Amino acid sequence: MKGSNAKVVREKLEQATQLMKKHEIDTWLVLTREGSDPALPLLVGVRSVHQAAIFIRESGKHIVLTSKSDAGSYESTNLFDEVRVYESSMEKAFTELWNELSVEKLALNISEQDHLCDGLTYGLYSWLKDNVGEQILHEREISSEEMLGELRSIKTEAEIATVAEAVRITVEIFESVHSKLKPFMTEIEIGNLFVEEMKERGVSSGLGDAYDPPLVCAVRHGLAHRKPSDRLVEPGDIVIIDFSMKYEDYVSDIARTFYFLKDGEQEAPATVNHAFETAYKAITESIEALLVDKKGYEVDAVGRKVIEEAGYPTIRHSVGHQIGRATHDGGTTLGPRRVPVRLAVEGSLKAGEIYAIEPTVIQDKGLPCMLVEENVLVTEEGPVLLSKRQDTLWLVKR
Incomplete structure (x- = not known):
């Protein structure tokens, strides 16, 4: 493990011990x-092929029990005080190690609630119960959800730099593609421009396969989470592009219209400009509300109010979500309160979290829609914009 990835993992493991x-x-x-736990890359940066038991210790003296073939991967991280290898029977080696450690909690x-915190499979839990004993496990086990949620959400210095x-x-x-756009391209052709740009820079898509195109939607053809189509983009069309890109295992999530x-025409019609101005104002006020200890639903209400007061339908999704190793990175979400209660929107914002902010004007029947999405870091001193804002509707000339 080299470079910034190694620094990230060291920082995250230290953060884990403090939690x-x-x-x-x-x-x-x-x-x-087989890499079954999504927390594994975050905690140790290794994907086990065979079964492994990683013991993260409050003392900082971490131990992994792994197969002989996987041992080298763990040793190369320099994160573990001991890399213990099992040969034919992991059960026997695990029991010996468990007894040595005198685990209390x-x-x-x-x-x-959170799929990113639910990495222990039922089969491995049953294996653990068989090897530790059901009563002992019941007395000592606790969910890591609160810790793991905080670990994912609060970014370290190296993580922030990578995002x-x-x-x-x-x-x-986006700026490069903007210069190449022209009428009568298909949505697929526009999406492929992004694929070419990613390949040129040695980066990949943050959603789906490595070279999947972003969401490209001509509003006239319907606004939804769908793949680009072979339908033409014509003069008079509004086109929304929502692009998540991965760099060194961390992602962005930015949209432009x-x-x-x-x-x-020298500019867009008044109805289109009004939709953009409304979305822009909603984003501005949502960003200003990204303050430590604010509740997720409180920030959502700020952006949602701007959209509704301008006469548009309420937003069909949340005003924002966290990004990090995933495009939707769990933790606190900037969404509305509902019944039953959603714990994600009841969470409080913390310094070090990074949010994608996207209060959206959404209308049916081809009426103007507007999605502009910015990425923002929460700090003790206030929100810090990471993306270069789209201040005006981006125009494409014939």
């Missing part, structure tokens, strides 16, 4: 096989 001290947990156990990656670079490259790609000018 364990805060929650008075002596051992955090990650059981995995055991955190496991189990969650009913910021992903955002910078994404903005650069374009208007394709008709013959004789």
Whole structure:
């Protein structure tokens, strides 16, 4: 493991031990096989092929029990005080190690709410119960959800720098593509421009496969989470492009809206400009509300109010969500309160979290829609914009 990735993992493992001290947990156990736990890259930066048991310790003296073939991957991280290898029977080696460690409070990656915190499979949990004993496990186990959620959400210095670079490259790609757009391209052709830009820079898509195109929607053809179509983009069309890009395992999530000018037009029609101005104002006020200790639903209400007061239908999704190793990175969400209660929107914002802000004007029947999405870091001193804002509707001339 080299470079910024190694620095990120070291910072995250140190952050994990501090969270364990805060929650008075002596051992955090990650059981995995074939990379089954989504927390594994975040915590140790290794994908096990065979079954492994990773013991993260409050003391900072971490131990992994792994197969002989996987041992080298763990040793190369220099994160572990001991890399213990099992040969034919992991069960025997695990029991010996468990008894040596005298575990009193055991955190496991189990969650009913957050899939990113629910990495312990039922099969591996059953294996653990068989090897530790059901009663002992019941007395000592605790969900790691609160710790893991905070670990994912609160970015370290190296993580923030990596996300910021992903955002910078994404903005650069958008600007390059803007210069190449012209009427009568298909949505697919526009999407392929982004693929070419990613390949040129050695980066990949943040959603789906490595070279999947972004969401490209001519509003006239319907606004939805769909793949680009072979339908033409014509003069008079509003085109929304929502692009998540991955750089060194961290992602951006930025959207831009374009208007394709008709013959004789120097600017978009008033109804289109009004939709943009409304979305822009909603984004501005939502960003200003990104303050430490604000509740997720409180920030959502700010952006949602702007959209509704301008006479548009309410937003069909949340005003914002966290980004990091995933485009939708779990933790606190900037969404509306509903029944039953959604824990994600009841969460409080913390310094070090990064949000994609996207209060959207959405209308049916081809009426003007507007999606502009910016990426923002929460700090103790206030919000810090990571992306270069789209201040005006981007025009495409014939």
